Amino acid sequence: MAPARRVRCAVKPSRWPTRFDLAAALLFAASAAVTVAWCRSMEAAPAMSMPGGWTMSMAWMRMPGQSWVTAGASFLGMWAVMMVAMMMPSLVPMLRAYRAGLPPGARVGRLTVVAALGYHAVWAAVGLAAFLAGAGLAAVEMRHPSIARGVPLAVGAVVLVAGLSQLTAWKARALDCCREVPRTQARSPPAVASAWRHGLQLGVRCSLCCAGLTVMLLVGGVMDLRAMTVVAAATTLERLAPAGHRVARTTGALVIAAALVLIARAALIATG
Numbered sequence: 491m492a493p494a495r496r497v498r499c500a501v502k503p504s505r506w507p508t509r510f511d512l513a514a515a516l517l518f519a520a521s522a523a524v525t526v527a528w529c530r531s532m533e534a535a536p537a538m539s540m541p542g543g544w545t546m547s548m549a550w551m552r553m554p555g556q557s558w559v560t561a562g563a564s565f566l567g568m569w570a571v572m573m574v575a576m577m578m579p580s581l582v583p584m585l586r587a588y589r590a591g592l593p594p595g596a597r598v599g600r601l602t603v604v605a606a607l608g609y610h611a612v613w614a615a616v617g618l619a620a621f622l623a624g625a626g627l628a629a630v631e632m633r634h635p636s637i638a639r640g641v642p643l644a645v646g647a648v649v650l651v652a653g654l655s656q657l658t659a660w661k662a663r664a665l666d667c668c669r670e671v672p673r674t675q676a677r678s679p680p681a682v683a684s685a686w687r688h689g690l691q692l693g694v695r696c697s698l699c700c701a702g703l704t705v706m707l708l709v710g711g712v713m714d715l716r717a718m719t720v721v722a723a724a725t726t727l728e729r730l731a732p733a734g735h736r737v738a739r740t741t742g743a744l745v746i747a748a749a750l751v752l753i754a755r756a757a758l759i760a761t762g
Contacts, residue, residue: 510589510602514582521574525718528568532713540631542639543759549712550621550628562621568713569617573610576722577696580729581609584692601685608689609696616697620708642759645709646752653749655702656742662735665728668699700725706745 538546549568552561588605589598631638655661697704707721728737 510586510599511582514578514585518575518578521571521578525568525572525575526715528571529713529715529718538632540638540641541635542642542756544642546628546631547711547713550624558625561625562618565621566614566617569620570610570614572718573613573617576718576725577609577613579722579726580696581606581692583730588688601682604682604685605689605692608686609693610689612690612693612697616704620712624708624712639760642756643753646749646756648709649706649752650746650749652702652706653742653745653747656738656745661699661702661738661742664695664699665734665738668695669729669734699729702745703741 532548538548538551540546549565552558556564585602585606589602592598592601631641703721703725707717710717724737724741728734728741731737
């Protein structure tokens, strides 16, 4: 008797969004709305005019009667919401691949949430470091007008370095590394600890890959909606587009051009 043939039935993916997709879309929409409202409120607040013809963002300063701890907590809250809105389009495909790699019987929903929290914990650490550095520099600039006058030129130089970093082999390797899904779940049992480590690994890879663009956002206007939108779009395209390396190089060229304009403008103001 001839052996029975095994018939493989191809399961077509559902065209309808899953609960994961709906939750991610709702979280993105909510975080984007809060970010826009927060930015509008910051834009309405009067900025401090500084020597050298520039204004200091209120994000690096304390409000009247506010302690540094409260100011830092407020900035971290703003930063966390902003990062959810900016990084969610890039994070969702990574979380979807992580979910697909979990074994049957795993608590997929809970592990996905833990991995996402680990990812954003890394970005929260980046935000804390940014606030400490930004608040410290703001204090120095307010005490020393000579240093404040050199800020526009320094900003142009930092943006130039950020643009040049987009053209380096290091950026290409970081982008390749970030586009690959770490396979930690294949070597570890599907536990909360392994999901947390997986999220941390995703966050470290992502933050390193976005280092240049993140620095550009911080020095160019952390609460500027236009800068935020450009950085978010560039980050998403270089991660998800088939020609991600070309997108990164194109972004770098545009950032370099913008940096040269900033440097030329700062030089004109300094000599004028």
